[in-house]
Amino acid sequence: MTGAPLFERMALIGIGLIGSSLAQAARERGLVKEIAVSTRSPATLQRAEELGLGDSYSLDAAVAVDGADLVILCVPVGANEAVAKWIAPALKKGAILTDVGSTKGSVIDQVGPHVPQGVHFIPGHPIAGTEQSGPDAGFSTLFEQRWCILTPPEDVDQAALEKLTAFWRRCGSDVDRMDARHHDLVLAIVSHLPHLIAYNIVGTADDLETVTKSEVIKYSASGFRDFTRLAASDPTMWRDVCLNNKDAILEMLARFSEDLSALQRAIRWGDGDMLFDLFTRTRSIRRSIIEAGQDMDEPDFGRHAKDKPFISAD
Amino acid sequence: MTGAPLFERMALIGIGLIGSSLAQAARERGLVKEIAVSTRSPATLQRAEELGLGDSYSLDAAVAVDGADLVILCVPVGANEAVAKWIAPALKKGAILTDVGSTKGSVIDQVGPHVPQGVHFIPGHPIAGTEQSGPDAGFSTLFEQRWCILTPPEDVDQAALEKLTAFWRRCGSDVDRMDARHHDLVLAIVSHLPHLIAYNIVGTADDLETVTKSEVIKYSASGFRDFTRLAASDPTMWRDVCLNNKDAILEMLARFSEDLSALQRAIRWGDGDMLFDLFTRTRSIRRSIIEAGQDMDEPDFGRHAKDKPFISAD
Numbered sequence: 088m089t090g091a092p093l094f095e096r097m098a099l100i101g102i103g104l105i106g107s108s109l110a111q112a113a114r115e116r117g118l119v120k121e122i123a124v125s126t127r128s129p130a131t132l133q134r135a136e137e138l139g140l141g142d143s144y145s146l147d148a149a150v151a152v153d154g155a156d157l158v159i160l161c162v163p164v165g166a167n168e169a170v171a172k173w174i175a176p177a178l179k180k181g182a183i184l185t186d187v188g189s190t191k192g193s194v195i196d197q198v199g200p201h202v203p204q205g206v207h208f209i210p211g212h213p214i215a216g217t218e219q220s221g222p223d224a225g226f227s228t229l230f231e232q233r234w235c236i237l238t239p240p241e242d243v244d245q246a247a248l249e250k251l252t253a254f255w256r257r258c259g260s261d262v263d264r265m266d267a268r269h270h271d272l273v274l275a276i277v278s279h280l281p282h283l284i285a286y287n288i289v290g291t292a293d294d295l296e297t298v299t300k301s302e303v304i305k306y307s308a309s310g311f312r313d314f315t316r317l318a319a320s321d322p323t324m325w326r327d328v329c330l331n332n333k334d335a336i337l338e339m340l341a342r343f344s345e346d347l348s349a350l351q352r353a354i355r356w357g358d359g360d361m362l363f364d365l366f367t368r369t370r371s372i373r374r375s376i377i378e379a380g381q382d383m384d385e386p387d388f389g390r391h392a393k394d395k396p397f398i399s400a401d
Numbered sequence: 402m403t404g405a406p407l408f409e410r411m412a413l414i415g416i417g418l419i420g421s422s423l424a425q426a427a428r429e430r431g432l433v434k435e436i437a438v439s440t441r442s443p444a445t446l447q448r449a450e451e452l453g454l455g456d457s458y459s460l461d462a463a464v465a466v467d468g469a470d471l472v473i474l475c476v477p478v479g480a481n482e483a484v485a486k487w488i489a490p491a492l493k494k495g496a497i498l499t500d501v502g503s504t505k506g507s508v509i510d511q512v513g514p515h516v517p518q519g520v521h522f523i524p525g526h527p528i529a530g531t532e533q534s535g536p537d538a539g540f541s542t543l544f545e546q547r548w549c550i551l552t553p554p555e556d557v558d559q560a561a562l563e564k565l566t567a568f569w570r571r572c573g574s575d576v577d578r579m580d581a582r583h584h585d586l587v588l589a590i591v592s593h594l595p596h597l598i599a600y601n602i603v604g605t606a607d608d609l610e611t612v613t614k615s616e617v618i619k620y621s622a623s624g625f626r627d628f629t630r631l632a633a634s635d636p637t638m639w640r641d642v643c644l645n646n647k648d649a650i651l652e653m654l655a656r657f658s659e660d661l662s663a664l665q666r667a668i669r670w671g672d673g674d675m676l677f678d679l680f681t682r683t684r685s686i687r688r689s690i691i692e693a694g695q696d697m698d699e700p701d702f703g704r705h706a707k708d709k710p711f712i713s714a715d
Contacts, residue, residue: 189623214620214622214623215622215623216623217700217701218687218700218701219700224700233622234619234620234622236620263619272611272612273612273616273617273620274620274623276605276606276609276612276617276625277606277612277616277617277620277621277623277624277625278620278623278624278625279624280602280605280624281602281623281624281625281627281628282624283664284598284602284628284661285624285627285683286664286679286680286683287657287660287661287664287679288594288595288598288657289683289686290660290679290682290683291590291594291653291656291657291660292590292591292686293682293683293686294656294660295590295656297586298586298587298590298591300686300689302587302591303587303590303591303686304686304689304690304693304695305548305577305693305695306528306548306550306587306588306591306592307591307690307693307695307696308528308529308547308548308695308696309503309528309529309530309588309591309592309595310591310592310593310595310596310599310631311590311591311592311595312687312690312695312696313595313599313627313628313630313631314595314598314627315683315686315687315690315696316627316687316696316701316702317624317627318680318683318684318686318687319683319684319687319688320680322676322677322680322681322684323677325676325680326673326676326677326680329667329668329673329676330668330671330673330676333668333669333671336668337665337668337669339605340661340664340665340668341665342605342608342609343601343602343605344658344661344662344665346601346604346605346608347598347601347654347658348658350597350600350601350654351651351654351655351658353643354643354644354647354650354651354654355647355651357644357647359640359643359644362636362639362640362643362644363636363637363640365600365601365604366600366632366634366636366639366640367636368604368607369599369600369603369604369607369629369632369633370632370633370636372603372606372607372614372617372618372629372632373532373626373629373630373632373633374633375614375618376618376621376626376629379618379619379621381618381619381621381622381626382621382622382626382629382630382704383704386531386532386533386538387531387532387630388630388702388703388704389702389703389704390696390697390702390703
């Protein structure tokens, strides 16, 4: 899937898992002529240069965006406002400014006011990632077969929206558009709550005095290990998500807790029918996810076959 | 890893994921001379026969255990007592009777009283499985690199214990021994609570009116899908686990809920430091699990590479 470059110069502000993957995807697919990389950590910037992710590197975000017709903020959502203030005076007229943050209402509130007239601000969120972070974790196919949600303002410039949509499609993504508030509600249930629950249960296990940590680790294949993947995600990113999508997250947490209380009560009272009903209706959702191509149709996430070679204790 | 058969005749009562995997592992590794299969469902028994899992097949569990020197109960834990009553009169003197249930205290309480003198009852629990169920889901390498916990009584016959240990080792497992009550506490945190949490969050998502089910499915790769695997597990098995390890599960649920309330409060009050601390300390547990060989060291459970081929929407 190739074609003419869509942009002259893409500036990536932040070069972690997402920024690095975007650099590699854009390069591999010829989507931009030039890539300018900026991040505030000298060590990370140096690593990005060693990996050859860009054509130019700068600790000054304003230098990176200078002359760029596509600027993508790839920083934790809590850092967006400071970056927006920093780069605003340097943004080129007609440029598209977007981001990859997991919360969209906050980005509109915090970045929106600083965007100069003539710059097209279109918030975005690729629904893609792994539990790893940093420039070394990036790879060019991260966005393939994944959704990217754009939350354009009502008065968005249609040509800019189409161009950004084409960019994500050529990265391999399907593109959806929705209202920012609705995005934040959807993500609260499909992403933010799962991460919080995972962090929480791993924390609970870590605190036990009746079961040792070594026992938790040894027997983790019986379920627990599935949660540790999400609970190994980037702490800064997830702190910022919690602080910036508070209302929707608290709403989902409250519903989850209510349901958990009902489940607890069913266990206490030995209500086998209620338990069986819940455990039955949850099965069909996984089937739908597999049919939608959003997970593999192999037991145990396909892990088992890769467990080898095995040295027996016998 | 071969050797002389350890048993003359192995009777498998129940032939779901675990029973089927045991039949295949024992056959492939030459651990038994003969395999007798019994299950109460005619359709399942017929399927087991089509798959060639045994040498003989019977709907009567007493027929299957007749002459067997190894009897393994592979039924949901709630069915153990009825099966024990049924087979007790037919058990051969000197036979080893074991099970594969996820709760051990209940099995001792419910099976123990029915075991005739001279039969060696040694409860067991292979920490292995997938979210799939039924005889077709079984495979011979399921137990490799997994732990099997035995919870022998204090006055256990040592020769019988060693023989059962050797059986599991030759199935590819490492064998641990522990007190049944401690087993139930350990499993409550590493397995039962994770499954309940997974069932619960999938149920919560299923009930939402503000976010559609199709949105949950589309965007599930952002975290939610990891929970759906556990929530697709066998409902009968998990209902029985809840009913038979009530105290330990309620204890772990209570701790989890307390921790979740603290997390909720931190989000409400914008306590970024508390969030960052929790999200940081949970990372190290995953590292330990990978080092212990209990999960793969590949991002996203190694799923990404298998997502292809991808047909672009472009």
